[in-house]
Amino acid sequence: MTIRINLDVMMAKRKIGVGELAEQIGITPANVSILKNGRAKAVRFTTLDAICKALDCQPGDILEWEDDD
Secondary structure, three states, rough: EEEEEEEEHHHHHHHHHHHHHHHHHOOHHHHHHHOOOOOOOOOHHHHHHHHHHHHHHHHHHHHEEOOOO
């Protein structure tokens, strides 16, 4: 089971950079980059909520499940 994070795709669609998103959701640009590059091991629901509000999207637009088979 693999959970893929498509934050980079949503950021590109909304034409928003790492620094701007970080400022809007209240986390560091380094932590946005970790999420954006798929290196995060977890994401808080409060952070996911803030991302969805900032990007005007649903959690399913950002998170995707992929079967390993």
